[in-house]
Amino acid sequence: MSIEKVQKAINRLSNLKAEISDQFEELKAEVNRRFASHAKRRDDEIFRPLPAPTGLDMSLMDALKNRRSQRNFSNEPLSDQVVANLLFAADGINRKGGKRTTPSALDWRETDVYLLKANGIWLWVPERNGLLFCAMKDVREETYLLNAQLTLPPLEIVFVTNYARTRSLLTDAVETIAPKIKKAAVDEADLREMRIRACHLDVGAKLQSVYLAASAMGLACVARTGFSAEKIVAALRLKPDEVVVAAQSLGYPAKSILDHLK
Ligand SMILES: Cc1cc2nc3c(=O)[nH]c(=O)nc-3n(C[C@H](O)[C@H](O)[C@H](O)COP(=O)(O)O)c2cc1C
Incomplete structure (x- = not known):
C-alpha cells in the first residue's frame, strides 16, 4: 500500500472517530437537557463503560430449546458482563459502519434502548459500548x-422508537422515487403505517435476540407490552415523536423465598 493510501485511511479513521465523539457529546448534552442530571456529576459517573461481550457460548439450538418467558425473578443484581451481553444481543455493533446485531428497516437504527435499574435510568450507547447516566431514580x-x-x-x-430517525435522505428518496416508478401516488397514510409497522418489527427482532441471550445465560426473561406507557414516557422525559414499544424484564430465576428478600 502506498504512503498516500495509508495516510488517507488514517484520515478517514480519525474523521470517523471525531464524528462519533461529536455525536456522543451531543447525546450527553441532550440527556443533560432532558434530565438536568449531569451538572454536578463527574465524567466517570455520567458514562459507565461495559466490558466487551463474551461467553454466550451455548449452541443456538440449545438456546432456542431453552427459550421461554419466566416471570419469577430473584433480587440478585446482574453483573456488568451479563448486561453487556444482553445489550450486545439487543443492539450491539458487530460490523463496520456501526451496523448492529439486530436488523432495522432501511438501517434507520431508530430504537433507543433504556435500562431501568435500582440505581437509576441509563441509556445504551452502542458506539461506546456503555451506558449514559440519565437519572438516579428507580422507576421499575x-x-x-x-x-x-x-x-x-x-x-x-x-425499547423506545424515535420516529424522527425514520426520516432520512435515503428514506425520502426511496419514497419519492418509488411512486414515480410505479406511476402512482403513494398514500401518506400508507407510508405512515408502513413506518410504524417496520419500527415495531425492529423491536420484535431485539426482543427475540435478548430472549436467546437470556436463555444462553440461564436468565429469567419476559417481553412486556403490558405497561403504563404514560408513566414510562414521563420517567424517560420522551419527546412526542418517541414512543415506548416494548419492555423486557430480566433477572436470575428465583429459586427460593430467600431470593425475594429485600
Ligand atoms: C409483544 C409481546 C408482548 C408481551 N407482553 C407481555 C406482558 O405484558 N406481560 C407478560 O407477562 N407477558 C408478556 N408477553 C409474553 C407472552 O405472554 C409469552 O411470550 C407467551 O405466553 C408465550 O410464552 P413463552 O414466551 O414462554 O413461549 C409478551 C410477549 C410478546 C411477544
Missing part, C-alpha cells in the same frame, strides 16, 4: 400496570 415498579410479582426484576429494558 412504575412501569407495571398491575404488579403481581413478588420481586421486581433487577433489570427492565425499555
